[in-house]
Amino acid sequence: MARHKKAELYKRYPAASILIYHGSTVLHFVLGGIGIALGYSFAAWAGTLFGALYLVLALAEMYVLMPLAVCPNCVYYRMSEAVCITGLNVIARKIAKAGDARDFPKRAQGALCPNNLYLASLVIPLIAMLPALAVNFSFLLLALFLVVLGLLLFRFFVIFPKLACLHCHAKFKCPQAGAMGVRNL
Numbered sequence: 001m002a003r004h005k006k007a008e009l010y011k012r013y014p015a016a017s018i019l020i021y022h023g024s025t026v027l028h029f030v031l032g033g034i035g036i037a038l039g040y041s042f043a044a045w046a047g048t049l050f051g052a053l054y055l056v057l058a059l060a061e062m063y064v065l066m067p068l069a070v071c072p073n074c075v076y077y078r079m080s081e082a083v084c085i086t087g088l089n090v091i092a093r094k095i096a097k098a099g100d101a102r103d104f105p106k107r108a109q110g111a112l113c114p115n116n117l118y119l120a121s122l123v124i125p126l127i128a129m130l131p132a133l134a135v136n137f138s139f140l141l142l143a144l145f146l147v148v149l150g151l152l153l154f155r156f157f158v159i160f161p162k163l164a165c166l167h168c169h170a171k172f173k174c175p176q177a178g179a180m181g182v183r184n185l
């Protein structure tokens, strides 16, 4: 029986993968924020405020909390000249002290753990847009909802399993890679 070749582990992810990751992340957050603002535009300033607040918190979760709280414990932090799928290990080395690799799985422990906050930043715009579609329907809002939903599905069915986690040196410890079922591929 032919043996499957194991997926290559990347010390430095290809620039195209990093671009796809960040392009889809920023697009998700920006369109999500616009969708919230548009969906609740009938509530005067509240829609814009919630949309902007969401955008700021989602960006902060991804680009501030992750390099401060998750990356210092990741194997990519310690690998010289490595660039992970997010490239945030490079930033983390500049702004945070090295953590402990044994603490890496803590990213998924506790109600307000970084993994849950990350997940929340992805689903909040969808949850917020759904009732807005019922009370303030427009085709633009529907399009925003569908695009953000598509970006979420793209992340879970393409980016994580095929571009990111599959090739990650951290996949043997990372809870997310375990959930994606890519550890033995």
Ligand code: SF4
Pocket: 074, 085, 164, 165, 166, 168, 169, 170, 171, 174, 175, 176, 177
């Ligand atoms: S396995 Fe996936 S989620 Fe975990 S560190 Fe690697 S790329 Fe990130």
